[in-house]
Amino acid sequence: MSDLKQGKPQRDTTVGEAGDGRPRDLSKMPSNGHGCDFLEKLLDGAEVEWVALGDVCQPKRGKRLVKSQLEESGSFAVYQNSMKPLGYYEENNVDGETTFLICAGAAGEIGYSSKAFWAADDVYYIESNELLLSKFLYHFLLARKFTILSRVRRASIPRLSKTSFDKIPVPIPCPENPEKSLAIQAEIVRILDTFTELTAELTAELTARKKQYNYYRDQLLTFEEGEVEWKTMEEVGEFIRGKRFTKSDYTDNGIRAIHYGEIYTHYGTSTTEAISQVRTELAPALKYAEPKDVVIASVGETVEDVGKAVAWLGNEKVAIHDDSYAFRSSMNPVFISHYLQTARFTSEKEKHVSRGKVKRLLINGISKMRIPIPYPNDPEKSLAEQARIVAILEKFDTLTHSISEGLPREIELRQKQYEYYRDLLLNFPKPEGRTTNGHK
Numbered sequence: 001m002s003d004l005k006q007g008k009p010q011r012d013t014t015v016g017e018a019g020d021g022r023p024r025d026l027s028k029m030p031s032n033g034h035g036c037d038f039l040e041k042l043l044d045g046a047e048v049e050w051v052a053l054g055d056v057c058q059p060k061r062g063k064r065l066v067k068s069q070l071e072e073s074g075s076f077a078v079y080q081n082s083m084k085p086l087g088y089y090e091e092n093n094v095d096g097e098t099t100f101l102i103c104a105g106a107a108g109e110i111g112y113s114s115k116a117f118w119a120a121d122d123v124y125y126i127e128s129n130e131l132l133l134s135k136f137l138y139h140f141l142l143a144r145k146f147t148i149l150s151r152v153r154r155a156s157i158p159r160l161s162k163t164s165f166d167k168i169p170v171p172i173p174c175p176e177n178p179e180k181s182l183a184i185q186a187e188i189v190r191i192l193d194t195f196t197e198l199t200a201e202l203t204a205e206l207t208a209r210k211k212q213y214n215y216y217r218d219q220l221l222t223f224e225e226g227e228v229e230w231k232t233m234e235e236v237g238e239f240i241r242g243k244r245f246t247k248s249d250y251t252d253n254g255i256r257a258i259h260y261g262e263i264y265t266h267y268g269t270s271t272t273e274a275i276s277q278v279r280t281e282l283a284p285a286l287k288y289a290e291p292k293d294v295v296i297a298s299v300g301e302t303v304e305d306v307g308k309a310v311a312w313l314g315n316e317k318v319a320i321h322d323d324s325y326a327f328r329s330s331m332n333p334v335f336i337s338h339y340l341q342t343a344r345f346t347s348e349k350e351k352h353v354s355r356g357k358v359k360r361l362l363i364n365g366i367s368k369m370r371i372p373i374p375y376p377n378d379p380e381k382s383l384a385e386q387a388r389i390v391a392i393l394e395k396f397d398t399l400t401h402s403i404s405e406g407l408p409r410e411i412e413l414r415q416k417q418y419e420y421y422r423d424l425l426l427n428f429p430k431p432e433g434r435t436t437n438g439h440k
Contacts, residue, residue: 039425042184046174048428054166057137059101059126061162062119063093077113080120081105092116099138100125101148107160108149112138124162130178136185137170139192143419143426144168171428188425195418199411206407213396218342220389221372229376234367237329241363242320243287249278255286257319263297263308269337269397270311274318288317289326294333296340298361299323306361307349311337325363330379331371332386338393339371 053059062079070078070087077085081104094100096116102109104122112135119125128134141148151164174181233239245257256274258267266275278286289295289312300306311333312318312326320326327336339345352365374385398406 039427042187043173043428046177046180046184048430049172049175050169050428050430051172051175052166053126053137053168053170054162056132056170056172057126057129059124059162059166060119062121062123062125064121065089065118076116076118078118078120079111079123081122083109083111085117086120089118092118094119094125095127097134098125098127099134099141101141101160101165103160103162104157107152107158108145110138110141110145110148124165131172131175131181132170133182133185133189135189135193139189139422140170140426141168143422169430171426171430173428191425192418192422195414195421199414199418202407202411202414206411209407213393214341214343216396217338217393218344220392221339221342222344223372223374228372228374230370231373231376232368232370233327236331236371236373237327239363239367240287240289240293240320240326240328242322242324242326243285244322245278245282245286245319249282251277251279254278254280255283255319256314256316257286258289258295258310258312258321258324260297260299260321260324263295263310263324264300264305267310269309269341269394270313270334272313272315274314278319282319286319287322287326289320290317290328291315292328292333294327294329294336294340295320296325296327296366297323298325298363298366300359303350303353303359304346306353306359307340307345307366309337309340325366331373332383332390334390334394335386336371338390345369345371 065078065080067087070089072087074088074090076089076092078087078089079100079102080086081102083102083106094113094117096114098113098117100111100113100119101124102111102122103124126134126137147168148160148165151160153159153161172181173184242260245259254277257276257278258274259276262275291312291314293312294309295312295318296309297306300308309327313333329336348369349361349366352361352369354360354362373382375382
């Protein structure tokens with residue numbers, strides 16, 4: 001344990017050759033069938049008893065609040081059917097340092113709050129007791145998340161029943177000595193928390209950088225009167241609406257395609273590769289974006305999603321869904337894609353988006369929206385200025401959004417490192433047979 005007690009893991013820790021987040025020195029550490037040697041040293045010969053969750057603690061169900069009782073801000077977050085607070089309430093019904101599970105909606109999600117909160121009726125919470133630290137249980141349940149999610153009943157509203165998780169076997173080190181047991185659990189929590197704290201710091205830094213990126217993007221794409229000419233999109237280019245294809249049309253080897261939902265869930269401002277393919281026999285009926293077109297989502301669940309765009313920079317045409325448009329012009333497509341994300345464009349876009357359950361932006365709305373043309377009387381100079389702005393934004397975009405470079409990549413590696421240590425430290429010996437309530 002001495003190597004792990006020296007402090008927080010460093011951000012420049014070398015990861016394993018397999019890209020699994022393991023430091024090289026740890027990957028060479030000898031281990032046996034029950035985990036690494038330092039886990040045995042921590043246990044110091046103590047037995048480990050596997051006990052059903054419901055036998056070692058009592059998961060408690062939260063209490064319902066109606067929406068009219070909630071505020072947009074306040075002292076106590078209210079958790080209902082997701083890890084995002086539904087709102088805030090003037091009281092709490094759960095103390096801080098408590099693990100909780102979402103049992104409807106985002107059923108199977110596992111949370112932990114260091115602050116007091118209100119658990120609504122679709123939440124079960126589990127407090128510490130004389131045998132089990134709630135934070136230790138939190139890390140353990142994260143390691144069993146796949147099992148928990150597999151027990152979610154998939155219906156119109158996904159649900160997780162109490163009986164589906166309170167039989168999960170939980171390891172209790174040194175059960176005959178509660179004080180020692182809690183000390184062992186606390187040491188494991190301390191080690192694992194160093195990794196989650198580092199990930200949280202990096203995530204906060206990434207959030208700050210994204211805000212900074214959005215600010216500089218808007219500044220670079222804000223122009224004084226006379227610096228640019230503002231033209232409607234229909235004056236600058238043409239719109240081509242896509243053709244419908246469905247999930248049943250997807251294949252592993254076919255025509256490259258962009259689905260409108262992928263524009264705001266997968267792609268950035270530009271791409272050279274499409275992640276989806278559809279059946280080749282659909283080719284004559286499909287509509288396509290040509291290289292240097294901008295593909296724009298016309299449908300989404302939120303106003304922010306509608307109008308999101310990706311510049312298609314592939315070498316060949318790509319099929320597009322009928323809930324998206326290809327915008328074709330002589331302008332730099334990445335410049336347009338960036339501009340369509342600005343606060344100014346978003347503000348103008350809101351006037352044209354239909355506000356039903358599904359948000360929609362029609363061609364007769366977006367085509368009337370204006371975009372800036374630098375040096376409109378000098379096409380060559382205009383494209384050079386667009387390229388200059390794009391180069392600056394793309395460099396910043398890589399640092400904030402790329403999964404292969406910058407902070408997102410570092411966060412991904414730290415998460416893998418946490419999962420590796422978590423699985424190692426929670427790999428307690430499990431004897432043959434059954435747990436105390438007869439469940440494996």
